Every structure is written in C-alpha cells, then in structure tokens.
Amino acid sequence: MDTEKKKSIDEKVKDLTNRSTDFQDKFTYYILAVDAACIGFSINYNKTPQLSWCLFPFVIAIVFWLLSFHFGIQELKLTDQVYTQNQRFLVAQRMENENLKDQYLDDLNIKNDKFAVVAKYKIFFLYFGAIAFLVWYFLKISV
Numbered sequence: 001m002d003t004e005k006k007k008s009i010d011e012k013v014k015d016l017t018n019r020s021t022d023f024q025d026k027f028t029y030y031i032l033a034v035d036a037a038c039i040g041f042s043i044n045y046n047k048t049p050q051l052s053w054c055l056f057p058f059v060i061a062i063v064f065w066l067l068s069f070h071f072g073i074q075e076l077k078l079t080d081q082v083y084t085q086n087q088r089f090l091v092a093q094r095m096e097n098e099n100l101k102d103q104y105l106d107d108l109n110i111k112n113d114k115f116a117v118v119a120k121y122k123i124f125f126l127y128f129g130a131i132a133f134l135v136w137y138f139l140k141i142s143v
Helices: 003-045 053-095 098-142
Strands: none
Touching (some): 003 053, 003 098, 053 098
C-alpha cells in the first residue's frame, strides 16, 4: 500500500473516531441533563405534604434517576481514563515495547468492559426511574 493511500485511510479512521467520540460524549451529557430535569420536574410536581405509601414509587424514581446520573458521571470519568490508556498504548506500540504494550492493552480491555457496564446501567436506571414515576403518578390519580 502506498504512503498516500495509507495517510488517507488514517485520516478517515481519525475522523470517524472523532465523530464517534463526539456523539458518545454528547449522548452522555444529554442523559445527564434528562436525569437532572426528571429529578427537578418530579420534585417540583409533587406537592404532597404528607408521607404515605403512595410516595414509595416516587422515591424509587428519584433514586433511580440519581443512580443514572451517577453512572453517567462514571462513564465520563472512564472515557477520560480510556483515552489516557489508549495514548499510553500507542506510545508503547511506537516504542515497540511488547511488555508495556501488553500491559496497557490488558488495562484498556478492563476499562472498556467497565465502560460497557456503566453505560448500560446509566440507561437502565433512567428507564426504570421513568417507569417508577409513572407508577407513582397512576397511584396518585387513582387515590
């Protein structure tokens, strides 16, 4: 493969990586904003001054949204760690240090696995918070 074609492919890969990263970051910030909006709206919407068992799904919804927010923050932290680890891996690859490269690759795989779990929990708690809120709302209007 000639050098010009290789540079073109490298530029395309870099562009796609940047676009994917930007999208993923924007999506995470969007979910964080949705979590915060859900918490703020539901606390503002609930004007019930007394405690009752009907509030249980409401509290669960708030807790789920807080957990979703927490996992969103964790995802952003892991993203930064993955970028740093990836840079270290590329430097080790350039230096042709196999031991260091293998170590960084193993660490990178562990962080990627954690990243996948955190991303799933972020969405899971967002959805189940919405379901708990709807359960609370239907209990509220039926009582």
